[in-house]
Amino acid sequence: MLMSEGTNLSELFPIMVDDKSGAMLWKDLRTLVLQYVMPVGRLRKFYEGIARGVLYGTRCPKCGAKYFPPRPDCSRCGSSDLEWIEVSREGRLLAHAVVNIKPESYQRYEDYTVGIAEMDDGFKVLAWIRCDDPKKLRRGARVRLEIAKIRENDIPFYHLIPAEE
Numbered sequence: 001m002l003m004s005e006g007t008n009l010s011e012l013f014p015i016m017v018d019d020k021s022g023a024m025l026w027k028d029l030r031t032l033v034l035q036y037v038m039p040v041g042r043l044r045k046f047y048e049g050i051a052r053g054v055l056y057g058t059r060c061p062k063c064g065a066k067y068f069p070p071r072p073d074c075s076r077c078g079s080s081d082l083e084w085i086e087v088s089r090e091g092r093l094l095a096h097a098v099v100n101i102k103p104e105s106y107q108r109y110e111d112y113t114v115g116i117a118e119m120d121d122g123f124k125v126l127a128w129i130r131c132d133d134p135k136k137l138r139r140g141a142r143v144r145l146e147i148a149k150i151r152e153n154d155i156p157f158y159h160l161i162p163a164e165e
């Protein structure tokens with residue numbers, strides 16, 4: 001027997017207890033480096049738009065589905081003939097959550113707030129919300145969709161901010 005009753009498992013295994021959730025976690029000794037490489041050639045207009053300060057989504061003329069961030073193919077009806085539309089920058093907050101138990105790849109970030117907004121033209125947008133006090137956020141509140149560089153990696157991206165009513 002390698003251990004007696006009451007011995008802490010972390011003395012034998014790379015097992016730790018998460019401070020916030022109390023969950024038992026196996027922390028593997030190997031470090032895995034994961035880097036996403038995704039084809040984005042069919043979304044070129046989206047990135048060109050962000051570079052110019054414009055946000056584009058796609059809309060399926062066949063079934064009317066709207067996608068933001070844009071998809072090159074309609075997941076509702078299968079059409080690959082989608083059109084580009086500029087997305088409204090004003091909308092209403094449908095839901096939000098402060099994320100304080102973060103996935104491994106987000107551990108270096110402070111707690112952050114994500115939200116889903118319905119823009120005035122019907123596009124639904126999931127994005128980080130930049131605000132001083134997430135407790136003041138309310139469902140139905142007006143929000144704006146803005147483009148700014150992400151602090152942590154200096155890449156321009158979109159996020160939501162509370163708007164004046």
Ligand SMILES: [Zn+2]
Binds near residue numbers: 074077
């Ligand atoms: Zn469609």
